[in-house]
Amino acid sequence: MLDERLSLCARFVTEGGKVCDVGTDHAYLVAHLLSSGKSVSAIACDIADGPLLSARTTIEKNNLCDKAEVIKSDGLDNISPEGITDVVIAGMGGELISDIVLRTEWLKNDVNLVLQPMTKPEILRESLIKNGYEIIKEECASDKNHAYTVICFKYKGIHKENVSLKEKWLGKICDNKNPHNIAYAELFLSKENKIINGMKQSDDTKYIEEHEKIAKVFEDFLKGR
Numbered sequence: 001m002l003d004e005r006l007s008l009c010a011r012f013v014t015e016g017g018k019v020c021d022v023g024t025d026h027a028y029l030v031a032h033l034l035s036s037g038k039s040v041s042a043i044a045c046d047i048a049d050g051p052l053l054s055a056r057t058t059i060e061k062n063n064l065c066d067k068a069e070v071i072k073s074d075g076l077d078n079i080s081p082e083g084i085t086d087v088v089i090a091g092m093g094g095e096l097i098s099d100i101v102l103r104t105e106w107l108k109n110d111v112n113l114v115l116q117p118m119t120k121p122e123i124l125r126e127s128l129i130k131n132g133y134e135i136i137k138e139e140c141a142s143d144k145n146h147a148y149t150v151i152c153f154k155y156k157g158i159h160k161e162n163v164s165l166k167e168k169w170l171g172k173i174c175d176n177k178n179p180h181n182i183a184y185a186e187l188f189l190s191k192e193n194k195i196i197n198g199m200k201q202s203d204d205t206k207y208i209e210e211h212e213k214i215a216k217v218f219e220d221f222l223k224g225r
């Protein structure tokens with residue numbers, strides 16, 4: 001059974017394709033996608049030997065050796081693009097995910113990217129949008145400890161110079177009745193409010209206006225829910 005976060009990633013993967021899971025760790029996502037029949041074949045890759053061992057164990061235990069390859073790779077550097085319809089990168093920082101995507105040229109060939117940043121989602125959105133990727137859809141998952149966003153990107157070749165604050169901080173999260181989206185907006189609003197209050201107390205108000213504008217993005221989203 002996958003948790004909410006990885007279940008949402010699985011939901012965003014194209015039906016009947018070949019998926020590559022970067023930073024697969026235990027390969028739970030790959031095992032789920034293959035066992036459920038959602039993906040026809042898969043590559044589970046990781047940079048580290050421990051996770052690769054766990055991934056191989058999961059694939060073998062679930063009798064998926066004929067459908068899944070386990071490959072050691074830094075990002076997608078050792079991965080051949082043949083047949084890959086979907087790339088999932090989940091559970092890493094937004095800056096690292098952005099770096100992996102932007103150095104992999106073949107992702108521009110209509111590959112569905114399912115990205116789940118643990119930190120700095122705003123940097124991931126901004127850098128990919130500026131480099132010709134478009135957010136196709138975005139939704140949040142939450143548990144009692146945290147809220148996460150899962151973003152689907154595709155390369156469209158339109159390099160935007162200016163990314164609005166709303167696009168940068170909320171992306172395409174739009175359903176303000178969805179409790180997971182609400183939890184995500186509340187989490188980010190509370191982070192911004194903490195920063196704003198800290199600045200007020202220390203009299204270091206140089207960037208306060210910028211943080212107030214970011215807070216307003218989340219306040220507006222939460223209004224009328």
Ligand SMILES: C[S@@+](CC[C@H](N)C(=O)[O-])C[C@H]1O[C@@H](n2cnc3c(N)ncnc32)[C@H](O)[C@@H]1O
Pocket residue numbers: 006022023024025026045046047048051073074075076089090091092
């Ligand atoms: C926190 S785990 C996330 C596992 C799984 N994707 C998830 O979301 O639950 C991060 C994994 O990414 C791997 N990783 C970190 N940097 C990487 C890179 N540059 N290329 C491939 N894998 C990487 C780590 O070895 C680790 O197994």
